[in-house]
Amino acid sequence: MGAAALRALHWALLLLLGPLLLGQGLQANATRVSEQPWGEAGGITAAPLATAQEVHPLNRQQHNHSSDGHSKPRKAFPVLGIDYSHVRIPFEISLWILLACLMKMGFHVMSSVSKVVPESCLLIVVGLLVGGLIKAVGEKPPILKSDIFFLFLLPPIILDAGYFLPLRQFTENLGTILIFAVVGTLWNAFFLGGLMYAVCQIGGSGLNHIGLLANLLFGSIISAVDPVAVLAVFEEIHINELLHILVFGESLLNDAVTVVLYHLFEEFANFEQVTIIDIILGFLSFFVVSLGGVFVGVIYGLIAAFTSRFTSNIRVIEPLFVFLYSYMAYLSAELFHLSGIMALIASGVVMRPYVEANISHKSHTTIKYFLKMWSSVSETLIFIFLGVSTVAGQHYWNWTFVISTLLFCLIARVLGVLVLTWFINKFRIVKLTPKDQFIIAYGGLRGAIAFSLCYLLDYEHFNMRDMFLTAIITVIFFTVFVQGMTIRPLVDLLAVKKKQETKRSINEEIHTQFLDHLLTGIEDICGHYGHHHWKDKLNRFNKKYVKKCLIAGERSKEPQLIAFYHKMEMKQAIELVESGGLGKIPSTISAVSIQNISPKTLPVERVIPTLSKDKEEEIRKILRSNLQKTRQRLRSYNRHTLVADPYEEAWNQMLLRRQKIRQADHQNAYLTVPANKIDSPTMSRARIGSDPLAYEPKPDSENLPIITIDPASPQSPESVDLPNKVPKGCGGLPPSPEEDEEGLVMRPKEPSSPGTDDVFTPGTGDSPSSQRMLRCLSDPGPRQEPEEGEPFIPKGQ
Amino acid sequence: MGGKKPTGVETKEGITDMLFFFSSVSHSQITRLYSRFTSLDKGENGTLSREDFQRIPELAINPLGDRIINAFFPEGEDQVNFRGFMRTLAHFRPIEDNEKSKDQNGPEPLNSRSNKLHFAFRLYDLDKDDKISRDELLQVLRMMVGVNISDEQLGSIADRTIQEADQDGDCAISFAEFVKVLEKVDVEQKMSIRFLH
Numbered sequence: 001m002g003a004a005a006l007r008a009l010h011w012a013l014l015l016l017l018g019p020l021l022l023g024q025g026l027q028a029n030a031t032r033v034s035e036q037p038w039g040e041a042g043g044i045t046a047a048p049l050a051t052a053q054e055v056h057p058l059n060r061q062q063h064n065h066s067s068d069g070h071s072k073p074r075k076a077f078p079v080l081g082i083d084y085s086h087v088r089i090p091f092e093i094s095l096w097i098l099l100a101c102l103m104k105m106g107f108h109v110m111s112s113v114s115k116v117v118p119e120s121c122l123l124i125v126v127g128l129l130v131g132g133l134i135k136a137v138g139e140k141p142p143i144l145k146s147d148i149f150f151l152f153l154l155p156p157i158i159l160d161a162g163y164f165l166p167l168r169q170f171t172e173n174l175g176t177i178l179i180f181a182v183v184g185t186l187w188n189a190f191f192l193g194g195l196m197y198a199v200c201q202i203g204g205s206g207l208n209h210i211g212l213l214a215n216l217l218f219g220s221i222i223s224a225v226d227p228v229a230v231l232a233v234f235e236e237i238h239i240n241e242l243l244h245i246l247v248f249g250e251s252l253l254n255d256a257v258t259v260v261l262y263h264l265f266e267e268f269a270n271f272e273q274v275t276i277i278d279i280i281l282g283f284l285s286f287f288v289v290s291l292g293g294v295f296v297g298v299i300y301g302l303i304a305a306f307t308s309r310f311t312s313n314i315r316v317i318e319p320l321f322v323f324l325y326s327y328m329a330y331l332s333a334e335l336f337h338l339s340g341i342m343a344l345i346a347s348g349v350v351m352r353p354y355v356e357a358n359i360s361h362k363s364h365t366t367i368k369y370f371l372k373m374w375s376s377v378s379e380t381l382i383f384i385f386l387g388v389s390t391v392a393g394q395h396y397w398n399w400t401f402v403i404s405t406l407l408f409c410l411i412a413r414v415l416g417v418l419v420l421t422w423f424i425n426k427f428r429i430v431k432l433t434p435k436d437q438f439i440i441a442y443g444g445l446r447g448a449i450a451f452s453l454c455y456l457l458d459y460e461h462f463n464m465r466d467m468f469l470t471a472i473i474t475v476i477f478f479t480v481f482v483q484g485m486t487i488r489p490l491v492d493l494l495a496v497k498k499k500q501e502t503k504r505s506i507n508e509e510i511h512t513q514f515l516d517h518l519l520t521g522i523e524d525i526c527g528h529y530g531h532h533h534w535k536d537k538l539n540r541f542n543k544k545y546v547k548k549c550l551i552a553g554e555r556s557k558e559p560q561l562i563a564f565y566h567k568m569e570m571k572q573a574i575e576l577v578e579s580g581g582l583g584k585i586p587s588t589i590s591a592v593s594i595q596n597i598s599p600k601t602l603p604v605e606r607v608i609p610t611l612s613k614d615k616e617e618e619i620r621k622i623l624r625s626n627l628q629k630t631r632q633r634l635r636s637y638n639r640h641t642l643v644a645d646p647y648e649e650a651w652n653q654m655l656l657r658r659q660k661i662r663q664a665d666h667q668n669a670y671l672t673v674p675a676n677k678i679d680s681p682t683m684s685r686a687r688i689g690s691d692p693l694a695y696e697p698k699p700d701s702e703n704l705p706i707i708t709i710d711p712a713s714p715q716s717p718e719s720v721d722l723p724n725k726v727p728k729g730c731g732g733l734p735p736s737p738e739e740d741e742e743g744l745v746m747r748p749k750e751p752s753s754p755g756t757d758d759v760f761t762p763g764t765g766d767s768p769s770s771q772r773m774l775r776c777l778s779d780p781g782p783r784q785e786p787e788e789g790e791p792f793i794p795k796g797q
Numbered sequence: 798m799g800g801k802k803p804t805g806v807e808t809k810e811g812i813t814d815m816l817f818f819f820s821s822v823s824h825s826q827i828t829r830l831y832s833r834f835t836s837l838d839k840g841e842n843g844t845l846s847r848e849d850f851q852r853i854p855e856l857a858i859n860p861l862g863d864r865i866i867n868a869f870f871p872e873g874e875d876q877v878n879f880r881g882f883m884r885t886l887a888h889f890r891p892i893e894d895n896e897k898s899k900d901q902n903g904p905e906p907l908n909s910r911s912n913k914l915h916f917a918f919r920l921y922d923l924d925k926d927d928k929i930s931r932d933e934l935l936q937v938l939r940m941m942v943g944v945n946i947s948d949e950q951l952g953s954i955a956d957r958t959i960q961e962a963d964q965d966g967d968c969a970i971s972f973a974e975f976v977k978v979l980e981k982v983d984v985e986q987k988m989s990i991r992f993l994h
Contacts, residue, residue, distance in 0.1 A: 172986070429891045430986045500981055506954065507962050507978040513941060514861070515917060515987050521865040522889055523990060524855040527833045530991060533855075540858075559942045565954050 099130070100380035118484045120232040120383050124477070127387015134388070141392040144385035146452040150334070153382050154449070156374035157228055158341050159326050161252065162348030163371060169245045172531075176424050176432075177246060180440070181253035184416045185223055189261055191412045193219025196405065203400045210464055213269040218468050220261035221454050222409065222475060226447030227251040227341075229476075232379055233445060233484045240497040243436055247443040255341035256290035262453055263337065270461060293339035297346025300329035304347065305354035305550040312552060318363035319370060322355060354550040357563070361570070382448045389451070390473050396466035405471045406478055409446075417441040435494050442487055445479040446472075509564050580620070830886070834879050844876035845869070860940040864920045888916045891989035913988040914979065918972050928969035931955055 084091075103126050107114045114122070134141040170177070193216035200207040200215060230251045234244055264282045268274055304325035311318045326347050333343035356364060417440050425431045432440075454472050457465050491498075520536040523529070547557075555563075837849050847866055856862040869877050869885045877885075890908040905912060921929045921937055934955045942951065962970045962978045970978075 427991070429989045429991060430983065505961055505978070506958050508982055510938070510941075510954075510958060511917075511975075511979055512982060512987070514921075514937065515982075515984075517859055517861045517941065518865060518917060518920065519889070519988065519990070521856055521859045521861055522886070524853055524859070525837075525850065525865070525869075526830065526886065526990065527836075528990060536855075557945055559946065561938070561942055561954075562946055562950070565957075 096381065096384075097377060100377055100384055103384070104376070104380050116485065118233050118236055118480075118488075120229065120379075121481050121484055123380055123383035124387040124390075124480065127384035127389075128391055129387070130384065131388035131391030135391055141388050142385075143392045144382070144389045144448070144452065144455070146456045149382070149385075149448060149452045150340075151331075153378045154228070155327055155330050155340075155344060156371065156378045157231065158252070158330075158344045159323070159348055160371040160375035161227065161231065161248070162345035163322075163326075163352055163367075165345065165349055166241065166245060167349060169241050170249055171535075173242070173245060173249070176428065177249035177253060179420055179424055180246065180250040180417075182257055184250065184420055185225075185254040185257040186261075187416045187420075188223030188409075188412045189216065189220040189257075191219070191415075192223055192405075192408050193217070195408045196401075199400060199404045203404075207398065207401060211269070213265055213274070214462060214464065217262070217265035217269055217457075217462075218405075218454075218471075220258065220265055221468075222405070222446060222450050222472055223412070224254050224258040224446070224449065225251040225444045226449050227255075228379055228382055228449070229445035229447030229480055229484075230443060232383070233480070233487060234443065237488050237491050238499045239439065239491060240499055242430075243439050243443075243496070244499070246436075247440055252341060252345055253290075256286065256293060256339040258449070258453070259337070259339050260286045260289050266457070266461075289337070289339050290342055292336065293333045293342035294346045296333045296336075296338060297329045297343035297348075298350050300325045300332070300343070301347035301350030302550070304351040305358075308351075308355045308358040309550060309552040311359065315360045315363055318359045319366040322351065322367050323370070325351070354547070357547075357551045357555045357558075386448055386451060386473075386476065390477075393469055393473075394466050395470045395473075396464075397470055398467055401467055402471045402474050406475055409475055413444045414441045417444075435496055438494070439487075439491070439496060442483055442490065445483060446476050447480070448476075451476060506565060506568060509561060513561060580623070830883065831879065834882055844878045845882065846876055861920065861937075864923075868916070868920060885916075888913055889988060889990045891991065892985045908989070910984055911976070913984055914976055915972065917988070918975050921975075928967070928971050929975065930969045931959060934958060934970070 100123075103123060104119070107119055107122055131141045193212075196218060197210075197212045197215040200210045225247070227248065230248055234247065260282065264278075264285070268278065304321055307321050307325070308318060311321065326344055329343045329347040330340045334340040359367075417437055421432050421437045421440075450472050451469070454465065454468050457468070459465060462468070516532060516536070519532040523533045834845070837853070838845055839849055839852070840846070847870070850856060850866040850869070851862075856866070859865070869881065871877070871881060884907070887907040892908055892910070918929070919925070921933055923933060923936075924930075935951055938951050938955060959968060959970060962974045964974055964977075965971070
């Protein structure tokens with residue numbers, strides 16, 4: 001399989017490169033041709049192409065100079081023409097992106113390789129190959145332009161990271177992260193710069209002319225840990241969250257330091273003297289850059305949250321708001337030379353809780369997938385271009401410089417981490433072990449940001465730019481290849497704690513909130529204004545003022561616990577339906593309560609029952625057979641057909657079986673269905689959007705049992721019985737069409753004697769603890785279909 | 798410590814407690830806590846009553862305020878002296894690394910993970926039957942969530958919570974189940990106050 005995939009990959013590569021090369025050639029040709037329409041076609045293109053190209057500009061010229069008339073001989077009207085220059089740029093961009101995606105796909109096919117080598121390495125190799133090929137053909141391979149990198153390739157990755165930042169761990173370790181980011185980067189920069197200066201002085205004629213400031217600039221460029229590289233490598237090794245957030249957080253926050261140092265040294269490298277005022281100004285600018293970036297991000301985040309409050313009627317473009325506002329935050333920060341990365345992170349973090357409370361479920365999914373998609377593609381492109389640029393760029397290899405850079409980078413990183421951890425551990429409750437320190441030091445990968453920053457240097461002031469570039473590329477390659485490849489076996493070897501994949505349970509949520517309150521109280525008793533105190537204050541402020549402004553409707557009053565609970569139930573409900581069966585979710589599903597804040601309207605709940613295996617099989621069979629018919633039913637819905645023959649038999653059998661089991665087991669049953677809350681996003685999320693196929697199964701699944709209560713099916717005695725009970729249980733069935741979106745509204749029942757209201761009873765094989773009954777997932781049906789009046793209300797009720 | 802009223806150090810248990818607790822807390826922190834104790838003690842009699850605690854404004858708006866206050870007072874008493882005050886606070890000391898390797902023969906320190914969890918468990922379990930029943934859970938949920946949520950909703954959350962945690966089928970959460978549920982939560986960090994370090 002691997003060989004075949006390899007061959008396929010080769011073909012894909014050639015297939016892609018062919019047009020790419022052709023494109024390059026054509027483009028060269030087009031420029032030539034457009035200048036002189038009569039000129040000979042040269043280069044790679046075949047004759048007909050050339051003539052066609054000649055013809056096209058000719059035709060245009062003919063249009064333009066119609067007055068010239070027939071001075072030129074008339075050519076035949078081109079039925080088929082090629083105008084590559086017209087589409088050149090989008091075409092080439094698309095080809096590159098396509099190449100990136102195919103590469104990504106290819107790596108997962110060759111699973112044996114991708115287990116050992118991280119994806120980033122493979123992508124760089126591909127980039128090298130592509131660059132080599134382009135060069136071999138004689139064309140000039142494109143270099144990763146800094147503009148493209150900073151404006152188009154970097155933001156999606158950072159936004160993805162910022163939007164999904166695990167906030168709790170981030171804030172708990174913020175002090176540690178800040179110290180690593182700020183002090184660590186400063187240390188790296190100065191240590192490296194200073195040592196390189198020493199090396200340059202000693203290093204012989206080639207290096208003597210590089211001044212201290214130039215070296216410091218070099219140090220500051222290369223000292224920053226790169227978020228892209230860290231993400232790419234750490235994503236695959238799944239280490240525990242603490243280490244992940246430490247290294248990743250450091251890579252994000254050191255952007256401010258890098259920006260300041262870079263601009264500082266770039267400016268100063270031109271002056272010979274650095275005064276104290278300059279140093280102070282530099283220090284000040286650090287605060288301006290970082291805090292300013294955060295401020296810009298927060299502003300845009302709040303605006304985005306506020307905008308999302310009003311988007312209930314234009315759900316389709318909700319994701320666009322998130323992306324646009326974040327991107328604007330990034331650009332605005334870059335406009336003022338503030339830290340764009342921090343602005344992006346801040347805006348993502350700030351807008352997320354409010355936006356998620358406001359937008360629909362589908363928009364949420366869209367945002368998630370678009371962000372992941374863009375960041376994935378960006379990352380791939382960045383690594384490929386790194387490879388290509390290596391081939392394309394001009395290099396100046398100086399053994400001393402490069403080797404010493406590499407060496408000192410490593411030494412600086414290790415020393416920095418050791419010293420800082422020793423210092424930080426004095427203040428941490430959970431100390432960082434030597435194992436942790438090793439991973440943090442080892443995870444200090446450099447990447448494309450360093451490359452692009454160096455590329456931005458202009459030649460006049462920095463004529464040793466090529467040497468810098470070479471050294472930087474070497475360090476990047478070393479960290480990505482050697483460190484990237486070896487970190488996984490090292491993690492296994494050192495038995496570093498891995499990430500726990502399980503989701504957060506409701507228990508954890510409740511108890512952590514409980515502990516939060518407890519600790520806040522204890523802190524207040526001690527009179528100590530610590531972490532919990534301020535967090536509590538912020539939460540109170542948030543609840544009292546901010547949420548009211550930024551969250552639409554009643555969700556603004558929803559306590560966090562309830563929101564979490566709903567989200568969890570929703571997820572499970574969706575999983576349940578999407579998995580197509582009921583047997584996969586274990587018996588822990590209980591009630592799904594839909595948000596109902598105002599105590600006036602009767603609170604309703606719905607219950608997800610658990611069923612024994614054979615009942616589940618029945619239901620699954622019925623669902624499967626039903627699913628094929630859903631589309632047709634959409635057109636010609638007839639209330640009565642739901643109780644028609646195909647599955648009525650099976651249902652009646654099931655009812656019989658249930659009766660027997662019911663007698664053996666009294667259970668408490670809540671049969672309720674949510675009250676109508678059309679505007680509540682929770683409710684509309686419960687409808688799972690407007691995708692007919694997505695919700696078709698559900699109406700059938702939940703309401704089928706109810707349907708069989710319909711006295712229209714006279715066969716089984718039970719079904720005659722049940723309707724009498726239904727009004728008691730389904731007391732509030734809305735007769736009027738306008739309440740029809742409620743579907744089935746039932747009241748909660750009091751604990752009943754055996755054999756009364758339970759529509760479904762769990763089998764005796766289930767766990768003895770009390771189980772919940774009927775699965776009445778959301779009932780979106782009635783709303784959407786005009787023909788369906790009150791589809792699932794049993795007749796005669 | 799104040800010499801006006803007995804601070805409870807006289808008993809053997811008191812001495813071992815204090816010695817253990819104080820041996821690893823710095824002098825400045827003890828002084829700080831003692832000054833806090835005296836500032837809360839408006840009656841100047843060397844003990845705190847419930848009213849003294851309730852005078853702390855932030856505690857009044859804390860949903861668990863009353864329960865926390867009750868945790869300070871031993872069974873049936875209305876006054877707590879400095880020893881009792883410190884004893885409760887000792888649960889929140891961060892766990893030292895060197896303590897982990899201490900011999901297991903002695904009594905488990907108050908700030909061990911198990912004792913921390915036990916402290917939290919006791920706040921849930923008011924009737925002290927070593928189980929968090931559905932009602933107790935409901936009470937806590939009601940306090941944390943406020944008045945706007947209906948009983949049925951809370952009930953379903955409580956049911957779900959118990960269902961998730963319950964392993965022996967008694968529809969209540971025992972201490973062992975409580976510990977198991979929180980095994981992924983970093984209790985050592987969450988239930989520690991840095992200032993008692």
